Amino acid sequence: MAQRSTDYLIHSWLCVIAGNISPIDVITHVPILCEEAEIPYIYVPSKEDLASAGVTKRPTCCVLVLTKPTKGELSQEELEKLKSEYNQVATDVSELTSSLI
Secondary structure, eight states, rough: OOOHHHHHHHEEEEEEEESSSSSSGGGGGHHHHHHHTOOEEEEEHHHHHHHHHHTHHHHHHSEEEEEOSSSSSHHHHHHHHOOOHHHHHHHHHHHHHHHHO
C-alpha cells in the first residue's frame, strides 16, 4: 500500500475526471495517482459539463473536490453537512466502481 500524505488524513477528497479529453495521455496518470492515495474518482462525460459544474467557462479535465475550503472557514454545521454528503458520494462512487470491475 502506498504511503499517504498527512493532508489525506485530515481532508476527504473526490476526484472528478472528464472522459472526453484529447489526447487521453493528458489524464491517464490521474486515476493511478488517485488509487495510490486512496482518493475515490469518477468520470463524467465531458470537460464542458465539468467546467459548468465548477462554475468556469473554460473546459476542465479534472477537479479535486475538498470537504474543507483552502481559504476561509466553514461553520461546524456546514462542515458536518458537507462531510456527510461527501461520504455518501464517495460510498456511491466506490460501489459503482466495484460493480463495474
